[in-house]
Amino acid sequence: MKIYLRILVVLILTSCTSNVKLSNSKLATKNYEIKFDSINLFDKSRNRNIPVALYLPKTNEKIENQKVVILSHCYNQNKLGTNKYYSFLTENLASKGYFVISIQNELPTDELLPTSGDLKILRKPIWERGCENIMFTINEFKKTKPELDYKHLILIGHSNGGDITMLFAQKYPNLVNKIISLDNRRVEFPRTSQPKIYSLRSSDQIADEGVLPTIEEQEKFKIKIVKLKNTIHNDMMDNATKKQKAEMNKYIMEFLNE
Template sequence: MYKKIYCFLLCSVVFLNCSKPCIAQSSSTNVTSFKVLEDSLMLFDKNRDRQIPVALYFPQTTKKLKNQPLVIVSHGYWQNKGGSNKAYTSIAKKLATHGYFVASIQHELPNDDLIPTTGIPQIVRRPFWERGSDNILFVLNELKKTQSYLDFKHVVLIGHSNGGDMSILFAHKHPDLVDKVISLDSRRMPFPRTAQPKLYSLRSSDQVADEGVLPSIEEQKKYGITIIKLNNTIHNDMDDNANEAQRKEINDYIMRFLK
């Protein structure tokens, strides 16, 4: 099975590099916009005996984009329902139109245990964040084998809610492997108090992070961490549930963070 997956990845590389171009030019911004292609992978981590579904979004080009930027997206908690890695298409497609290669991971499988609803979140949810961090690392290493043209020196993680906690944990464990982390209202895992990787967070209007999770104003200034509250967006509307105005605001901030 692993060989089949590896062959599929290789085919994806050929497909990505041999597609016909379709580039639109915006008259208002004069910015080149790529047509977006979508694909999917079913990876398998034999060391953990675990499948990892991945949705891919990337620009349609005639040749490799040298050092093409890579973004890995991690979804919020979906109670093990399928399709969670395709719940952030607004963000993924926006990134792909600007030349980014986006890998969106499904962290939950139907037979996984549900996250406990009682107990101290930082304790009872930690195994789920650890699993998510391991998933991110595995996907990153697999992409290095097959999409070697990507820019692995400046990897970006974007995570919503529980997926944001996973991404923040990854920054703690592997600070040398990620350049930027964008948290969409993660509430439990404390942010690293460090200048590297660069940390950004969009906060909802209706939910508050646990004490000690977000850096203080002084720490934000010291380490260059950016925290922005979205006054018109609730926690559950930071994925594809967002309306047009909310999507634009979220995507505009993300693109600003990535510059």
């Protein structure tokens, strides 16, 4: 009888331990509900509006060392609201606890993006303006949200927004922890280990010569580049299929969790 009682106690303890582990596992992989907001920042020094979309985890709990992601959208003929074309990505990041800021870099009153000539020269003022938008946004949120983790800042950009992101990393490498480019094609990747650099490349577009690091440079600086065999350049946003979105989010979360 004593032997049976001992076996029963061991089984109960084993069951309790298993339940505790499962509970902890669920907690670690918990997804937050999403809260969306939008605000208009104003840079007096440039007399410029900077519309911003915010994607936030909805919780009453304080998220310690909450990391900030700043997203820069592709070029879309200066149409307002283009910064909201990446909800598949921004909402997923917010659900994981990130504080996501998506900047509207182009305004209807801005000059159109040059499409001919020496694009690296003609487009640089537009990329510079985007960098100024990012810097102003960072400084404004440091005032209003000082509790956020700005030491591990993450920048993500698609296409022309990716060029802005890469230029920002060149100019201010010590301000950024990780850079993720979604198929930028004009601005060269910084050849550096800081910030950490990642990129998803489309199946149909080729970057200008010298933009992408060589295999040797990728190994030296630990730059990670992934080619998406089934996703074209223009599908790296909300018009992507469910499968394409899942693949992009998978790689991006892998980059951020390294």
